[in-house]
Amino acid sequence: MNNCELSVQEFVDVLDTLWPRELAEDWDAVGLVLGRPSASVEKVMLVVDITLDTVNEAVAEGVDVIVSHHPLLFRPVNSLVEDEVKGHLVAALVRAGIAVFSAHTNADAVDRGTSESVGGALGLQGMTPITPSVTSDAGIGRVGTLPSPVRLYDLATQLGRLVPQTAGGVKVSGDPDQMVSRVALCTGAGDSLLDHPEVLASDVYITGDLRHHPASDVQQARQLGRGPCLIDVSHFASEWFFLDGVRHTLQQDLPDLDIRVSDIVTDPWDFVVHPG
Template identity: 30%
Template sequence: MPTLGEVVDLVHGWYPPETADDWDAVGLTAGDPDADVRRIVLAVDPALPTAREAADWGADLLLTHHPLFLRGVHGVAESTAKGRTLATLTRAHCGLLTAHTNADHADPGVSDALARALGLRDARPVDPSGRPLDKLVVFAPPGDADPIREAIAEAGAGRIGDYDSCSWMVTGEGRFRPLEGAQPAIGRVGELEQLAEVRIEAVLPRARRAAVVRAMLAAHPYEEVAFDVIELADAGTASTGAGRVGEVDETTLGEFADHVARILPPTARGVLVGGDPDRVVRRVAVCGGAGDFLLTEALASGADVYLTSDLRHHVAGEFLETGGPSLLDVSHWAAEWTWLPELARRLGEEWGDTVEVRVSTICTDVWQARR
């Protein structure tokens, strides 16, 4: 069976923490990384009901979409909601792990799961954004090129899609003069040196920058190493990013809203419809969670309807006046819950029978009744 640390590494491999928004708080919140994990509960919210469910079931980990500590707190006394939740988990020796906007942006991720649940075809990001990348460029003697390339690959450089150890090299001519106090690996102090060198290039995740540079310097024979680290721009062609937009069989807004209501877990609020129920719908944009930040991109996507949660009154009203997509506002909890079964399947494929995974069906939507 895996340890908690191994589960964290697996989840972070799927949903890299560095892809989370800078305001977010993701990762391991509580628990001993060396503890064994036999049972995992998946939930949208780290709320007291889901913490009690995990504790009562004997779970070793509660893995949630929303963070418990998104903003700073001054204490975790059990007189507070966060304190009660944390204490319930701690007494049960149950860890807490969060994958939030890093799971939102991933492929596959939260909005992918929502798009698949609703039957969208050829879904792609509404706002594409790739994992932040750097390029390392370093110059070295030809005989030292292979050890340097191997060292930076082991540190995380040169991974592109389903390939690793990717790098590029070309031969040129280097020139330098060692000054007094230098201890050159090649050449003599005070003499101008000119020799063949290779230029090595490799891309790397920005989060691995320090590790890759350290590995390169350790493998390099020179006393002073000439190298560049270049931050790469996002080309906008990534399969990751915010929201998803895809195609559906031709229907109407009213019929599609009925379809959404049947597919998503039932909640008191149901599905709110903004727009003409008879409008023809062929293209649908979705965003799990609070998605009014994506309205401009949803408009540009050519969608006939944009489905998300927590739309504000004035913002939604002004958006509908643009003549762009109609709006469907659904429960924040229900939309993001669609991700949990997919996450459970992935964990099952990884750990098999060694780990039991339960998807919580406790509705933690804020609105529990309607009159």
């Protein structure tokens, strides 16, 4: 395909094939949210979050379309005043003629989606969704088995090396020397699945954004001999990982496009302190 002939709408059609919209949760806001469908596309940037930094980067690089994992306009917006964040972002994007497409829970659900990408990199075998979609084999989260049992510490270290470095690092609840084999994981924020039978039957559950009480409940249950160890990784970092696979897939389908993954860390935490 000649990139000069590729329109935003034609690019959207390709993205809709990659991440069918019917796989998105009812509450989600996915698809093209900004831009002129007839505009041409030559340069694409993949990001987890649309922030001041990633928009500035896209403007500086002359990007035509940003593909984001998190929706730009997730909740209803009543104002686009430019001294507020959403107004600032939308105005900057419109002025620069940058279209925005978001693939969120539909990108979580598909094969080679956010969770399956991380699971594959960890070597999980026989992966199935924790919560299958009603209409297909896809679904939220993945559960699978490591080729051979490893120490919990080593699995957390392997995960930490896969994903971008963030201030919070990788937190673990469990005995570092415990051998683990059955792994459940849900990229992003996965505490809603903590009670799922597939998670409870696993040796370890990898997710992000775990709060005190849900994590504490799992820790306490584990002490009674029931429930998994926990690995809590940065929400951003866990979802950034799959973008390189997306770039690879899109580049194969659309070789004339200039597609890159932003390496700006959009995790909101800048540093942690461990006072001595």
